Amino acid sequence: MTTEISDITSDQIAQGRRAHELDREHVFHSWQAQGPFNPMTVLKTEGSYVWDGEGNKLIDLSSQLVNTNVGHQHPKVVAAIVEQAGKIATIAPQHVNDARSEAARLIASHTPGDLDKIFFTNGGADAVEHAVRMARLHTGKHKVLSAYRSYHGGTHLAVNITGDPRRFASDAGADGIVHFFPAYPYRSYFGAATEAEETERALKHLEDLIILEGAGNIAALILESIPGTAGIYVPPAGYMAGVRELTRKYGIVYIADEVMAGFGRSGEWFAVNHWDITPDLLTFAKGVNSGYVPLGGVAISQEIFETFRERVYPGGLTYSGHPLACAAAVATIKAMEDEDLVANAKRLGDEIIGPRLAQFKADHPSVGDVRGTGVFWAIELVVNRETREPLAAYGGSSPEMNQVIAAARAAGLLPFANFNRLHVVPAMNIPDEVLIEALDKLEQALLVADGFVK
Template sequence: MTTTVESTTRSEAAITEAEIDAGRRAHELDRTHVFHSWQAQGPFSPMTVLRAEGSRVWDGEGRELLDFSSQLVNTNIGHQHPAVVAAIQEQAGKLCTIAPQHVNDARSEAARLITELTPDGLDHVFFTNGGADANEHAIRMARLHTGRHKVLSAYRSYHGGTQLAVNVTGDPRRFPNDYSAEGVVHFMPAYPYRSYFGSETEEQETERALRHLEDMILLEGPDRIAALVLETVPGTAGIYAPPPGYLAGVRELTRKHGIVYIADEVMAGFGRTGAWFAVDHWDVAPDLITFAKGVNSGYVPLGGVAISRPIYETFVDRTYPGGLTYSGHPLACAAAVATITAMREEGMVENAARLGTDVIGPRLREIAERHQSVGDVRGLGCFWAVELVKDRTTREPLAPYGGSSKAMAELMKALLAGGVLAFANFNRIHVVPPLNTPDEDVIRGLEVLDEALAVADAHVA
């Protein structure tokens, strides 16, 4: 059954010369004054965005592009959703900001709506400014709750750019910031396509990955480990869903050893996988859930930690030593209320599930059959990865781990020339459109990807 989704109204007005001139001035000022994240500043030439609406953006020259990236996989409801824009405007007219020790109705309602969506027992929310500080605070809560210090996290993961969060991260962005002083121990994840355990089936991968994890727990000292942090479905690290039984096994091990299980749903949460939270697919209830991005589609910065009763009770009579000036900011929380309401009323989560099952998944599998450069396609909802290789047999990646390549640069250029703004990481293209993208736009984006992959095929050994 097709779910009806009310897409945002597409802008009919053409980009004007005045807008283009203003964009050129903005680009000039950017290069003169702005220091960009995750970039060498000299050779970087960022794309200017003049306008955005629904599943589209317009670049500095007025060119219309299909946003297949949801920016940083956060504009889950697309750009400029009128209900969310109106909610921010209304809140600004009533109460722009207030200190977090005071009650404000937007924060109270946002917390109520979020806890309606979390697994049973996670009934309290601590609001942060984004995903990195959500993970930092979740770990702080776990350490205070358990009286332990060590943190386990997986390789091929990303948990944020602040000091502790980037050390918990298990991808190369950690390397320049890793001084082995944060009490973090990394373990090998369950990753069926590139199994670290020589697995030939998902069942083997689950069994071997869990055995490895328990070995790590025992070797590191169970009574020293405060928390295990795990992206339910890793995002920038590869969108590789856990094999059946893996998350249940992780939950069992954390309970067995008294370790706080933190599910990082910063990217996977709020409908991205076709469920409100990705843990819902595997019926797992963590001790803490961290979130951000899709909670309000990034319209105003917001993140948070959903907290289980036992951890909440630790701080009933004991002061929690942490806070933020903008915790539960009224504008951000009003955007969250409007976003969650719009997602419910317009069936966006159900639509994301349908897009994954009926549109994206089948077409990506067809594309994989046509292109020798495609080693694997995987995902669910509006959360998919196309893993590109030089050789399907050896699975040698089309770009090295931690870097890019001429082949990937050519592919991204071809996608942009086709009118698609894509998300790439190392040797992968991620297919992550907004959850309410019309079917015809998703299909067109996949057709552009299909044509562009001829560029990648030319690099196959």
């Protein structure tokens, strides 16, 4: 291990080992086979660092689940939670509280177009569920279109809307979901040789599907503006505008899923801003308060809001607009504004991450593709650049990929990996020198990946 040992005490390490024992005895983990799982204990977090159960200091290149956008333990956000707990720790959602009102105002000040009404949820999955419910009630239709290679959440409807293998175990094909092929130039489903061809063919496929499914039956189309865990594949030029035009043409509610890409991660407040698009509904979570307290929501257009002006919306949550979560959101958004973190995310991508990943691609035969924007990037690992055979099969991992991840950890990184990809998704305020060090360490893992190239 080349990790750095911090001032973590022996008592903290002992407490961590006890916590691990209790975890293995009592905690049921998500997305895991419970028996062989050996989770990492975290003893401390600060800025862009975490300390594992043995006191090793790791650079957090994952932002956990791509949500700690302002880093760990941001003092302004922590102070806001403490202050709010001293005033109103919790309150039922039917009552006004200043934290929720101010959070809604701040969110609406950054959403595109007329998305000025905010419905708060506990996270991204239930934001998606409520957005779809709103679209269905607004249109009186039922079907929902969603892309393959997407992720929209783990609750029942959201995971069926999801377009990757995580939905398979729960997909009974009975929830009105129809999947379509996305624009994905590196692994084109349309035999496209150029991005222009990819855009044209992907949009024709989508329009054909709308016609064949019956536009009169389709309530909504949901699309991650930049897909996150599905691969951070940035849509080619013209695609997003074309999708938006098709939804208008056929009277379909367009839901932008910004749960992962939103709140500055892409170098814009919301990723749809890259294409100057205004959806009808926009879902958010994660970065809205850097994940410090669970919070998500739906930003709602005026037209859809009018549907429920005199009509009861049949949905709600006990913790909708929870004051601790909203206080964290207010502090996070203000910190992002005061510290100009959205512009900083763009700068980090343009000046450090993008050029370095391009160099990775030039120097390492295991790197098939690199793509991204802001602090939202993916490295796609392959065993053969010509055939683009992935280092791990779609929907799974491999012994080779596990060795690459282990090498990153041994170098002193906490990486984010999915299938055959390593994601470079640091906090928006990671210091330049720490990011450069992290990329140096990541390159050590790429040397391991190069050893599997055929």
